[in-house]
Structure formats: structure tokens, C-alpha cells
Amino acid sequence: MAILEIRNLNITFSDKKKPHRVVENLNLTLEEGDRLGLVGESGSGKTMSALAAAGLLRQKNVRLEGEILLDGQNILTCTPQELRRLQGSRIGMIFQEPMTSLNPTRTIGWQVEETLRLHTSLTSEERRKRAMEALRDVELEDAERIYNAYPHALSGGQRQRVMIAAAMISRPKLLLADEPTTALDVTVQQQMMELLRKLNETYGTAILFISHDLALVRSLCSRMLVLQDGKAVEEGASEKLFTAPEQLYTRELIEAVPKFERIERAPLKADAAEVLCVSDLCAFYPKEGGGFFRKKEKKEVLHHISFRIRQGEIIGLVGESGCGKSTLARTLLGLHRDYTGTVSHTAKHPQMVFQDAGSALNPSRTVEWILEEPLRNCTDLTAQQRRECVREMLWLVKLDESLQKRYPQQLSGGQRQRVCIAAALMLHPEFLIADEPVSALDVTVQKQILALMQEIVQETGVSILLISHDLRVVYQMCDRVLVMKDGAIVEAADAEEIYKNPQHPYTKELLRSAGADM
Amino acid sequence: MKYAGKKLLSMLVTLLAVSFLVFLAFDLIPGDPALAQLGTNATPERLESLREEMGLNEPFLVRYFKWIGAFCTGDLGTSYSYHISVGDMISEKLPISICMTLMAFAMVLLISIPLGILSAKHEGGRLDTIICTLNQVLMSVPPFFSGILITLLFGIILKWFTPGGFVSYDENFGAFLGYLFFPALSIAIPKAAMSVKMLRSALVTELEKDYPRTAYSRGNTPNQVMYSHVLKNGLIPVLTFFGMALTDILTGSIIAEQVFAIPGLGRILLTSIMNRDYPVVQAIILLMAFVVIVVNFLVDLLYQKLDPRITVE
Numbered sequence: 001m002a003i004l005e006i007r008n009l010n011i012t013f014s015d016k017k018k019p020h021r022v023v024e025n026l027n028l029t030l031e032e033g034d035r036l037g038l039v040g041e042s043g044s045g046k047t048m049s050a051l052a053a054a055g056l057l058r059q060k061n062v063r064l065e066g067e068i069l070l071d072g073q074n075i076l077t078c079t080p081q082e083l084r085r086l087q088g089s090r091i092g093m094i095f096q097e098p099m100t101s102l103n104p105t106r107t108i109g110w111q112v113e114e115t116l117r118l119h120t121s122l123t124s125e126e127r128r129k130r131a132m133e134a135l136r137d138v139e140l141e142d143a144e145r146i147y148n149a150y151p152h153a154l155s156g157g158q159r160q161r162v163m164i165a166a167a168m169i170s171r172p173k174l175l176l177a178d179e180p181t182t183a184l185d186v187t188v189q190q191q192m193m194e195l196l197r198k199l200n201e202t203y204g205t206a207i208l209f210i211s212h213d214l215a216l217v218r219s220l221c222s223r224m225l226v227l228q229d230g231k232a233v234e235e236g237a238s239e240k241l242f243t244a245p246e247q248l249y250t251r252e253l254i255e256a257v258p259k260f261e262r263i264e265r266a267p268l269k270a271d272a273a274e275v276l277c278v279s280d281l282c283a284f285y286p287k288e289g290g291g292f293f294r295k296k297e298k299k300e301v302l303h304h305i306s307f308r309i310r311q312g313e314i315i316g317l318v319g320e321s322g323c324g325k326s327t328l329a330r331t332l333l334g335l336h337r338d339y340t341g342t343v344s345h346t347a348k349h350p351q352m353v354f355q356d357a358g359s360a361l362n363p364s365r366t367v368e369w370i371l372e373e374p375l376r377n378c379t380d381l382t383a384q385q386r387r388e389c390v391r392e393m394l395w396l397v398k399l400d401e402s403l404q405k406r407y408p409q410q411l412s413g414g415q416r417q418r419v420c421i422a423a424a425l426m427l428h429p430e431f432l433i434a435d436e437p438v439s440a441l442d443v444t445v446q447k448q449i450l451a452l453m454q455e456i457v458q459e460t461g462v463s464i465l466l467i468s469h470d471l472r473v474v475y476q477m478c479d480r481v482l483v484m485k486d487g488a489i490v491e492a493a494d495a496e497e498i499y500k501n502p503q504h505p506y507t508k509e510l511l512r513s514a515g516a517d518m
Numbered sequence: 519m520k521y522a523g524k525k526l527l528s529m530l531v532t533l534l535a536v537s538f539l540v541f542l543a544f545d546l547i548p549g550d551p552a553l554a555q556l557g558t559n560a561t562p563e564r565l566e567s568l569r570e571e572m573g574l575n576e577p578f579l580v581r582y583f584k585w586i587g588a589f590c591t592g593d594l595g596t597s598y599s600y601h602i603s604v605g606d607m608i609s610e611k612l613p614i615s616i617c618m619t620l621m622a623f624a625m626v627l628l629i630s631i632p633l634g635i636l637s638a639k640h641e642g643g644r645l646d647t648i649i650c651t652l653n654q655v656l657m658s659v660p661p662f663f664s665g666i667l668i669t670l671l672f673g674i675i676l677k678w679f680t681p682g683g684f685v686s687y688d689e690n691f692g693a694f695l696g697y698l699f700f701p702a703l704s705i706a707i708p709k710a711a712m713s714v715k716m717l718r719s720a721l722v723t724e725l726e727k728d729y730p731r732t733a734y735s736r737g738n739t740p741n742q743v744m745y746s747h748v749l750k751n752g753l754i755p756v757l758t759f760f761g762m763a764l765t766d767i768l769t770g771s772i773i774a775e776q777v778f779a780i781p782g783l784g785r786i787l788l789t790s791i792m793n794r795d796y797p798v799v800q801a802i803i804l805l806m807a808f809v810v811i812v813v814n815f816l817v818d819l820l821y822q823k824l825d826p827r828i829t830v831e
Contacts, residue, residue: 054735080739088737100728105750105825115736150826166736 001072003090003173003206004030004053009066011048011057011230019063022048023230026066032173033204035197037217037238039253040227041442042413046210049227050176053208054093055083071173088119092167092205096179098159102151108135109147112166119170134165138195156321157188164195171203178210185320186469186513193220212442214257215515218242226250256443258472260499260516263454268479272310274346275431275463276332281305281341283324283331298338301327303488305341311430314457314464316474316495318510319484325467328484329433332465347431347463349378351424355436357416361408367419368404374426389426396459397422397452414445418452425456435467450477471514475499483507525818529811536807537589537800541582544796550574551598554794572598585800595797599790604801607786613687614782615775618698618705619768625706626713626763633710634717635744638752641722649714657711661770665704665777672700682779701778705770709763716759721752754825761817765810 011023023045030036038046051057053068055075068075071090075083095101103111112131116122122130128147135143138161151159160180167175177196181189197220200207211217217224218238226233226241226249234247245251283302302324309315319325330336332343333350354360361370371390375381381389394401397418408416417437424432434453438446450473457464468474474481474495481498483491483506491504499516502508552568553560560568569575573584588595594604637649659667673681679700685693724730725748733743772784783802790798822828 056731056734058734084737084739086737087735091735093732093735095728095732097728101732103729103733103747103751104827105754106747114733114738118737118742152827163732166732 001032002029002069003032003034003071004028004208005067005069006049006053007067007069009049009052009064009068011045011052012063012065014061014063021230023052026227026230026232028225028232028235030174030206030208032206033200034206034223035200035221036206036208037221037224038208038210038227039212039214039217039224041212041253041444043229044227045230046227047178048230050093050178050208050210054091054176055087056093085119088115089170090172091174091176092170092172093176094160094163094167094178094180096182098156098163098180098183099151101163102159104151106150107147108149108151108154108162112147112162112169114166115170130169131165134169135162137168137199138162138165140165156184157191160184160188160192161195164199168199168203168205172205174206174208175199176208176210179212180209181216182211182213186471187320187509189216190513196220214242214253214443226253252444256447258443258446258470258476260472260475260514262495263451263476265454265458268310268313272312274308274310276309276347276350276465277342277344278308278332279306279342281328281331281339281343283327283336283339285327285338301487302331302339305489307482307489307492309431309463309465311463312457312461313480314453314466314478316478316481317465317467317484318469318471318474318481320469323484324487325484326435327487329435329465329467332433345431347429349427349429350431350433351427351429353417353420353424353432353434353437356440357413357420358408358440360420361416361423363408366405366407367399367411370408370419371404371423371426374423378427393422393426396425396456412445413441414448417441417445417449421449421452421456425460425462428460429462431463431465433465433467436469437466438473439469446473453477471510471516483510525815529815532811533804533808534586537586537804538582540800540803541585542578544800545578549794551794551796555598585797589801589804594801597790597798598795599793600795604797607798608783608801608805611781611783611786614698614780615768615771615784617687617695618702618771618774618780618782619764621695621698622702622706622709622767622771623764625702626710626767627760629706629710630713630717633714634721634756635749637714637718638721638725639740639744641718641725646718650718653711653714656707657715659708661705661708662773662777664707665701665774668700668704669778684778684780697778698780701771701774701780704777705767705774709767713756713759713763717752717756720755721748724748724752750824754821757817757820757824761813764813765806768809769806 006026006028009023009026013020026049040046052064064076070086109131112134113127116127132143135146140146140161181192199205209221221238224238224241225235228249234250282300284298285301287297287299317325331339368390372386375386399418438449466477478495481495482489485506491507502511552565597604633649637646640646669681672678684697687694730743730748733747775782775784787802
């Protein structure tokens with residue numbers, strides 16, 4: 001029997017009297033032990049469908065129509081008590097952000113056991129035993145310590161494992177996983193996929209895996225369903241969809257997945273001047289503790305880093321979160337001052353592009369104001385000239401002129417990142433640091449932004465330090481690659497060389513996680 | 519333990535600084551305690567000998583250290599106007615002020631926590647709108663004015679208590695508490711209204727986070743999500759405000775004591791300032807500073823208890 005069956009599901013939001021349909025006529029069936037991937041870009045309705053299936057769309061302004069049969073029971077018509085019983089015994093759900101999805105002021109043990117405490121009559125001793133088992137099941141080695149710890153004391157990967165343990169403790173028949181690996185490092189991402197597969201095979205738990213990352217879905221799921229604007233576009237076996245997509249949209253999605261393919265561009269000039277030279281750079285952070293009279297001790301977070309960037313060159317910096325990438329970027333721009341060694345710029349107006357364009361732009365200013373700001377502060381141009389510059393820049397980043405009167409929140413994610421890039425380019429910098437500029441974007445948009453950055457380099461001759469956790473992106477874009485681990489550069493070589501002939505074991509691991517054939 | 523020692527040291531330093539400032543302030547204010555005692559008809563000789571007797575002719579620092587030295591041994595000095603020990607004067611009035619403060623603070627907690635939760639639960643609903651509107655009104659009523667209104671309504675019209683009929687705690691403790699109820703209420707109302715507002719917005723913020731959704735996905739009822747997940751997190755930011763409210767109530771009781779004719783600390787503080795009875799004034803101010811510092815310390819400790827992310831070394 002099907003564990004989850006969704007029939008003709010419509011989800012409508014009625015905000016401000018204007019109904020807005022986010023999911024339309026969705027049908028899907030999940031048999032016991034199945035692994036189904038739900039794929040689509042942001043706004044495609046995949047998260048809404050999952051939340052509906054878990055009975056978590058409870059706002060007053062949401063209208064649900066159709067049938068969601070969970071183990072034969074329609075959760076849209078059952079009583080709240082019945083729904084809660086189902087939630088506690090049949091479905092488990094894990095979310096994208098393991099940090100914010102855990103209660104910060106309760107111990108891990110308390111949260112993992114919660115389902116048992118609410119829905120069974122086990123004693124606290126039995127619950128504890130089950131929780132320990134669940135924690136070991138998700139391959140958390142130090143289960144005893146983690147049981148008593150609070151979420152902030154764990155790493156991102158550990159937190160997601162805890163979420164999985166909590167979801168699996170009542171041995172549900174269905175696990176809903178909403179982008180569970182998006183916030184994690186690539187190597188951790190791989191481990192998490194392994195774990196999900198293992199749990200699926202050991203306990204026969206069906207998995208509905210929601211992701212925007214097609215490669216990831218392909219590696220886990222036997223079937224997949226592609227959503228676009230709330231409608232199902234195509235459904236079928238993963239391999240077949242991947243190799244022979246029938247619909248245009250599916251093909252677009254697959255093509256946009258970053259691959260180890262270089263974006264072609266003119267080779268670097270042999271006599272290109274150097275714009276940045278870093279030698280023997282060490283950076284420090286104050287250690288915790290210290291007091292009023294005692295000097296704070298320092299911790300070295302960047303170790304003896306040296307490299308140089310030439311005009312028109314794109315250099316990639318890869319490494320996992322916490323390895324010191326952002327500290328390096330801040331130090332290069334003079335935002336972090338506690339360092340030794342030398343950083344010498346010959347470039348004028350070095351600028352930065354940030355990961356989250358949504359929060360990097362002032363929400364109460366128009367695009368025009370934001371783009372004019374550097375000109376107002378650093379040049380003597382008249383208002384007329386400034387407006388002319390803004391128009392030229394919008395044209396360069398391929399944004400329509402009509403957008404300049406809008407506010408950032410009225411733009412899409414891709415448009416916002418274009419505004420960020422435009423703002424960084426306003427003073428015609430010779431050197432740009434882009435810190436994960438595309439990781440918050442959908443794959444199709446990601447592809448456009450990367451292409452735009454390539455064009456800008458061709459056109460303006462700017463040099464870019466591209467920081468990313470995704471080796472595929474770096475390989476596509478960069479002339480040379482620096483691989484960073486624990487604050488030190490472990491390998492530096494041409495992109496082609498890194499890909500074909502990696503030296504350091506860590507580089508090899510990164511390549512493997514990124515899906516390179518090795 | 520190391521933390522407690524450090525904290526204790528910093529509390530002592532703060533108290534010393536306050537004592538010095540208080541002493542300095544009363545030295546700089548124009549007015550002569552000796553003159554205030556003798557009246558304007560005093561002969562210069564009589565005035566001079568009294569100044570000598572009261573030790574007012576000694577240099578400032580000598581007087582300060584004598585005073586603070588005696589203070590540390592428990593001798594709070596002698597009142598200029600009543601010629602009795604300041605320690606006795608304060609310890610007689612202290613229970614009245616403490617009772618009223620605690621009562622008002624308990625009211626703040628008892629009113630604001632349930633109403634804050636109720637308001638957050640029905641965010642945007644009719645009940646929430648009513649509570650928020652009422653809040654806005656009550657928040658803007660100063661305690662002396664609400665004191666007058668309460669006296670008029672409950673004292674004169676409804677006759678639930680006799681205005682001015684204060685009963686001392688050693689006569690009839692029940693009647694004493696009964697008399698303090700309405701003064702305490704007048705201090706508590708604006709503080710409670712502000713607490714409701716703060717707690718409500720803290721809870722609403724918490725409810726919009728991801729972990730309540732996780733809690734729902736495990737089959738918690740809305741009440742369970744509120745009480746075993748959200749409330750503790752929502753109380754953390756409000757805790758500071760509760761600490762401030764407690765010290766505000768203590769110092770704010772001076773006005774309520776005037777309005778309701780209660781012979782508490784605030785009363786003697788006011789008369790002592792007018793009579794230039796500096797030993798009494800200094801002792802009371804130092805006492806209040808002490809309470810403020812202790813309450814802040816307790817708030818710090820409670821913070822750690824509630825929020826595991828905060829650890830002190």
C-alpha cells in the first residue's frame with residue numbers, strides 16, 4: 001500500500017484579498033521504502049507541498065484542496081488529535097537549517113526524545129535508551145556527550161544528524177527531507193546522503209527528498225518529480241529523466257547544474273600587471289577569556305598565506321565553512337586589521353560582492369540610490385552624470401532601466417545579485433572579491449550570473465578573487481585555484497591542473513564530493 | 519566560583535564609587551546642616567561650635583573615610599534631626615518598602631506573563647487587539663496619577679480601603695498588606711503594561727522561527743509548543759526588563775508613598791532631604807544602589823540558567 005498519496009492538491013494563499021495559488025493539481029504516490037525526489041527552483045512550491053504533506057501548513061490564510069492520504073488516512077479531513085498522532089508515529093521531517101530548527105534552550109536528548117514523550121508511555125529510562133540508539137544510528141560517535149549537549153555546541157553536520165535521529169526515533173514510515181544538505185559543506189553533504197540511504201535500506205523508511213540540486217537527487221532517489229511554478233512538469237525514473245528529459249524545462253534544469261566544464265574566454269595577457277600581492281600573511285583573532293588587567297591571547301586563524309593576482313585574472317578560493325576564506329577576504333580589503341605579513345594593492349577601489357544579496361542591500365533605498373552611493377561619496381560627478389553612470393552600469397549587468405526606481409525586496413534573487421555586482425563596479429575597480437556570489441541562487445540563475453561575471457572580466461579587465469565552496473563553479477570560472485583548509489593554503493595550481501592532477505588528499509576529497517570522475 | 523569572586527569585587531567597587539559620589543554630591547549642594555538644625559536665628563558662635571561637634575569642619579576626604587569606615591562596621595551614623603541611629607530608622611521602615619516593592623513586582627509578573635502569552639497566541643486577532651490597545655493606554659499613565667484615580671475609585675467611592683488609614687506591620691500584618699495592595703497596584707500597572715508588550719513581541723518573534731515548526735512536526739499541540747518550547751526562549755530578552763522594573767519599582771515607591779500616605783523609606787528620604795539630614799539620605803541612597811546592583815547580579819545568574827549559550831568564565 002502507498003504510504004503517501006497526494007491527489008489533486010491545490011494550495012492557495014489568500015494574502016491581502018488576492019488569492020495566490022502556489023501548488024496546482026499535484027499528484028504523487030510514494031510506496032513503502034520508496035525514494036522520491038521533488039525538484040524545482042525556489043518558488044516552485046516544493047516546500048509548500050512537503051509542509052502540506054506533514055500537516056504543517058496551518059496558517060489561516062492558506063487553503064488546501066484535494067486529498068493527502070498518509071497511510072490511508074486523509075490528513076486534510078482528520079481531527080487535530082488524529083493528525084498529531086500521525087505526526088508522532090508515521091512521519092518524520094527534517095529541514096534545511098538544522099541550527100534554527102532545533103530549540104536553542106533544550107538539550108539534544110530532550111528534543112530527540114520528544115516524540116516518544118508525547119506519543120508513547122515509555123519511562124524516561126526507556127526513552128533515554130531509545131534516544132541513545134537513535135543517536136548511534138545516525139553515526140554520532142559521542143552519543144553520551146551529545147545527549148546532554150545543547151545545539152550551539154555541535155557542528156552543522158552533527159546538528160543535521162540530530163534532526164534525523166529525532167525524526168527517525170519513532171521509526172516513521174515516511175521521512176520528509178526539505179533541502180537537508182543545502183546549508184552543509186560538500187563533504188558533509190555526501191556523508192548525509194549516505195546516511196539517508198542507509199536508513200532507508202535498514203528500516204524501509206520511504207523518503208521524500210526535496211532539493212533544488214538535481215545531481216544530489218539523482219544520487220539518492222530512484223524517481224523524481226520536477227515542479228515548476230507549482231505544477232508538475234515531468235515525472236519518471238531519475239536516470240531516464242537525467243539522460244533523456246522529455247520536457248524543455250527539465251532539460252534547462254539539468255543543463256544548468258554546474259559541471260566540470262570551463263567557460264571559454266580569451267587567455268590572459270602574458271604581460272598582465274600584478275594587482276595584488278599577498279606574502280606571508282597571518283591573521284589573528286582574540287581568544288575567549290582574558291580580563292581587565294590581563295591582555296587577551298590571540299589565535300592565529302590564517303597561516304602564512306602568499307599569492308598574487310594579475311590584471312584580468314580570476315582566482316578561485318575553495319574550502320569549507322570555517323576554513324578562513326571570509327577572514328582572508330576581510331583582511332585583503334582592510335576590514336580585519338590584526339595581521340602580520342604584507343598585502344600590497346596596486347588596484348584602485350577594491351570592492352566586494354557578498355553571498356546574500358537580500359541582506360547586503362539597504363531595504364529602504366531604491367536601486368538607483370544604492371548604485372549612486374559610491375559616486376556620491378568618492379567622486380565629484382554631478383547628479384546628471386551620476387544618473388548617466390547608473391544607466392550604463394545597469395546596461396552592463398543586463399538589468400532593465402525601469403528597475404532603478406524599485407526597492408531591493410521588489411527584485412528577484414538574481415536581479416538583486418546583479419545590483420550588488422553593479423554597485424561593486426560603480427567606481428570601476430580593478431580588483432573584486434566575490435564571496436560565494438552564487439551559492440544562494442537557483443541553478444539556472446547561478447549560470448546566468450557566472451556568465452555575466454565572465455563577460456564583465458572580458459569587458460572591463462577587472463581581476464576577481466572568487467570565493468566558493470563549490471569546486472565546479474571555481475573550475476568553470478577561474479584561471480587558478482587556491483585550496484584552503486584550516487587557515488592554510490594546501491594547494492595552489494591552474495584550474496586545469498587541479499582538476500586533472502590533484503596533489504593534496506583534501507583537494508581529492510573535495511573533487512570527489514563535487515562529483516568529479518576520478 | 520571564579521566568576522562569583524570577580525563579580526563580588528566589581529560590585530564592591532561600584533558601591534564604593536556610588537558612596538563617594540553621594541557624599542560628594544551632598545557636600546557640593548548649597549545648604550548647611552548645622553544651620554538647618556539651629557534655624558536662622560542662631561548666633562555665629564553657636565553655629566560654629568555645632569559645626570565642630572558634627573565634624574563638618576574637617577577636610578572632605580577625612581569626613582568621607584570616617585563615614586565609610588563606620589558604615590563598614592555597621593554604624594550608619596546618627597540622624598541630625600532626630601538624634602537617633604540611622605540604622606534603627608531604616609530598619610524600622612525597610613519592611614514596608616520591601617513588602618510594597620515585592621507585591622508590586624509580583625503583580626507585574628502575574629499580570630504580564632499570562633497576558634503576554636494570551637496576546638501572542640492570538641496575534642492579530644480581536645483579543646490581541648484589545649490587549650494591545652489597553653496596554654497602550656495603561657503604559658502612558660504615570661503612577662502618581664493612577665494612584666490618585668485608585669484612591670478616588672477604590673478608597674472614596676467603593677470604600678474598599680481607607681485612604682490614609684495605614685496600619686503598621688507589627689500591629690496587624692493582614693491589614694498592612696491589604697492597605698499596600700492598591701499603592702502596589704498603581705506602581706505595577708504601567709510596568710506590567712510595558713512587560714506585556716515586550717513579552718508579546720518576544721514570543722511572536724520566537725513563534726516565527728524554525729524550531730516551533732519542528733515541534734509541530736513531532737505532534738505537539740499549540741499549547742505544548744508555547745509552554746515547552748517558545749516560552750523559555752521568549753522570556754530571555756524580557757528578563758532584563760523585569761530586572762529593571764524591579765529596581766524602578768523600589769525607587770518609584772517614593773511617589774506612591776506620598777500619594778497614599780505610607781510611612782516607608784521614600785517618606786523619610788524626602789523629609790531628610792528637606793531637613794538636610796545627610797546621614798539618613800546617604801544611607802538610603804546607598805541601600806538602593808546596593809539593591810540595584812544585587813538585582814542586576816541575579817538577572818545575570820538567571821540569564822545563564824535560562825540560556826545555555828551564555829556561559830561565564
